[in-house]
Amino acid sequence: MLQYLVILLDKTSTSFCHYKAPSNSPKEGRTLIPLETLRQGIRFGMMENLMIQYVYPDHELPEEYQEVLESIDHSKIKPYGQEDADVLVVDGFQQVKATVPVVLRVTKKELFAHQAEVAEMLADVPRLNVVLTDVETFTEADFEAYKECLTRLAANVERLYVDGKSPQLNLLTDRMMLSQMNNCGAGDTTITLAPNGKFYVCPAFYYENEADSIGDLEHGLDIKNKQLYKLEYAPICRHCDAWQCKRCIWLNRKTTLEVNTPSHEQCVVAHLERNASKELLQNIRKHGTFLPEQEEIKEIDYLDPFDKRDTWQ
Amino acid sequence: MVNKKESLVYEAAGQWKDGAAKNITFIVTKDCQLACKYCYLVGKNTKERMSWDVAKRSIDYILDHKEYFSEESVIWDFIGGEPFLEIDLIDKICDYLKMEMFRRNHHWFNSYRFSFSTNGINYHTDKVQNFIKKNAGHVSIGITIDGTKRKHDLNRIWKTKEGFSPKPEEEKGSYEDVVKNIPLWLEQFPNGGTKVTISSADIPFIKESVLHLYSLGIHEVNINVVFEDVWKDGDDKLFEEQLMQLADAIIDNKYYLGNTCSFFSDSIGKPLDKDLDNRNWCGAGRMLSIDAAGNFYPCTRFAAYSLRSKKPIIIGNVKDGINKNLLRPFLTLDRTTQSPQECIDCEVASGCAWCQGENYDAADTSTVYQRATAICKMHKARVRANNYYWNKLYRKLEMEGQREEFEKNKKKSNDVIC
Structure with missing residues (x-):
């Protein structure tokens, strides 16, 4: 069931996920969403009872937009440095402080190189979402390095908990808190409105191919094979308990050609996080009662559920 | 009456592990003598013929990567178009396969089958017959004959000399050209x-x-x-x-x-x-098809010449090998x-x-x-x-x-x- 409408306020709106958005230079195509399109988008959201998330570009919006933007309850995703945001996005490694959740978009190389600074940031932001922008390029050596990186980050998270703080790092703490899949929901619970007035599964689908829309404001939504965006129709994911995995529909299609099938790399990365979360949960509990309602995360003998497919039936 | 000892049926192969076989298909040509009206191959042509280089590199890749091909037996399948249009290439491929499977002490040696689905028109030719005799015990051939002459000729018609589908008034059925080879085929393959x-x-x-x-x-x-x-x-x-x-x-x-x-x-x-x-x-995804360009497909039906409205699904090629991520959707269907x-x-x-x-x-x-x-x-x-x-x-x-x-x-x- 649809719950969220992401509205890209400009073609150069900041990326808050795996995909790359066009740069903010006027040359590369700043295209502001027309005011009337924005009004219609908001109206659509109201009629469908959707929660609206505006994604801002790295330049100021004209004054006349403010009144329209404020005509409905919403949250604001903005590039780091802007004020009045609900979520701030840092593109490329940069050590920041903030009073709102921060999305840190980094490559694996950046993460491995700056893991100590990332660990330090946990005390300076209420929540840190690390988004790896090159998951599909992970090699066996990268998996090893990532495992080590997660272990070190987990040690820091544990220390902060012992000190009475409650750091949030999506890679490690989400899985400890979850009791079911918590995926991004693109195409299922969330859709995106682009500046051209068309709907897309998520911003990445818009940037990859504008013709790949799932409807428009004039004719409404038309999501073909919409069941394939649901967990029950994802043969690998529905057998998986790496519940923190974003299950990126766009990366799925990019790497396997199917929106419901993740790549080996995405599965292994998610399982390394899952296993690190398991260790972290056990280690924190050694210091006292912690999340007593949550079950232990089970020991498993695989990193890619695909390898266990013979046991599914 | 067929003398069983002289029969060339593939069942004679002793080591065959039925049901545990990998099916590997060489699309040796996209050409065919016929222009069958129901044929799903919408992109047949005379140009895309497999070269020996592509065939050899494909075989080397497959035999070099036992970890991807662990099935106990293998069916080396040859299709077209009409595969027997490329009997010289097929003969060379099969000789190389036998030699390489033996030289490498590959687990498929003596557990293989060469399989063909043919329109039957060239079945009687010396080259095809010599091939069958040479590979006796390891060959499986199905000839497509659609039934009575009027049923067969309704769809299975010759293409024009220029290579196109004929006009309705110029249609010529292929029944007589096929049925004449049925007795020889049944003599060699009674089942x-x-x-x-x-x-x-x-x-x-x-x-x-x-x-x-x-x-x-x-x-x-x-x-x-x-x-x-x-x-x-x-x-x-x-x-x-x-x-x-x-x-x-x-x-x-x-x-x-x-x-x-x-x-x-x-x-x-x-x-x-x-x-x-x-x-x-x-079994799409569990088999492997290879075309003249050296591209790999999960099944022949995903090659461009088989598709009306979609892009081909290419899961790799002879140079880069198989992209296993592209097989995941097929293997979890x-x-x-x-x-x-x-x-x-x-x-x-x-x-x-x-x-x-x-x-x-x-x-x-x-x-x-x-x-x-x-x-x-x-x-x-x-x-x-x-x-x-x-x-x-x-x-x-x-x-x-x-x-x-x-x-x-x-x-x-x-x-x-x-």
Whole structure:
């Protein structure tokens, strides 16, 4: 069931996920969403009872937009440095402080190189979402390095908990808190409105191919094979308990050609996080009662559920 | 009478591990002498012929990567177009395969089969015959003959000298050119089966065609309706009537002794459990197809020349190898995930086939996870006639006290999928 409408306020709106958005230079195509399109988008959201998330570009919006933007309850995703945001996005490694959740978009190389600074940031932001922008390029050596990186980050998270703080790092703490899949929901619970007035599964689908829309404001939504965006129709994911995995529909299609099938790399990365979360949960509990309602995360003998497919039936 | 010792049937191969075989297909040419009206190969041409270099590099890649090809046995399949147009290349490929499997002490050595599906036109030629003799014991050949002359010639027509489909008034059927080779084929492959394809226009000729094939000495008739959306209103009724007449003829004339027709199977037409009977129908992704450009496909039906409206799905090539991520959707496909609710709830679901390539080609989005249902009415008609066939046959056998004996010796008919 649809719950969220992401509205890209400009073609150069900041990326808050795996995909790359066009740069903010006027040359590369700043295209502001027309005011009337924005009004219609908001109206659509109201009629469908959707929660609206505006994604801002790295330049100021004209004054006349403010009144329209404020005509409905919403949250604001903005590039780091802007004020009045609900979520701030840092593109490329940069050590920041903030009073709102921060999305840190980094490559694996950046993460491995700056893991100590990332660990330090946990005390300076209420929540840190690390988004790896090159998951599909992970090699066996990268998996090893990532495992080590997660272990070190987990040690820091544990220390902060012992000190009475409650750091949030999506890679490690989400899985400890979850009791079911918590995926991004693109195409299922969330859709995106682009500046051209068309709907897309998520911003990445818009940037990859504008013709790949799932409807428009004039004719409404038309999501073909919409069941394939649901967990029950994802043969690998529905057998998986790496519940923190974003299950990126766009990366799925990019790497396997199917929106419901993740790549080996995405599965292994998610399982390394899952296993690190398991260790972290056990280690924190050694210091006292912690999340007593949550079950232990089970020991498993695989990193890619695909390898266990013979046991599914 | 065929002397069994001289028979060249592939079953002579002692090490064959049936059911555990990898199917590897060389698309040696996209050319064919015929322009069959129901052919799903929409992009046939004379230009895309496999080179020896591509064939050799493919073989080297496959034999170098035992970890991807762990099946106990292998079927080296050659298709086209018409594969025997490239008999020289095929001969060279097979010689190299045998030599390399031996040299590498590969687990497929002596557990392999060379398989062909041919239009039969060149079957008698010296080159094809020499190949068959040279590879005796490891060859499987199916000749496609569609039934009576009028049924066969309705669809299986020669293309023009220029290589195009002829105008209706210039159509020339290929029946006579094929049927003349059937005795030689049956002499060499006494258990040879043929594959018959039924499109809308063929329905009135089903009964006569199956019986005609039996009369030619072909005891195994593998027959299926095309998966494409070609069916007209009323076709299901006509189809049902033809199958009922065929059922009467087979039973009344005792053709059920020693012959099979895949339309009749006592396992079809039952509901399927959504958990226990959830396997995918076809083997796309478990096989490997290679084309003239050296591209790899999960099945031939995903090559460009097979697709009407979608891009090909290329899962690798001879240079870079197989991209295993692109195989994941195929290897995790199951029945219920790709089926609409109507199919999941269907009370006569068993035996209702699908072709993964046609599913992909006909899908609303670029996915293999949307089952095409164009044959729904035809399957239901088949089930009704099939029920009639088995009820009538079993009653007759019971009355004659022969049911137990029949069940014991019954030949299993094959489900035809493509």
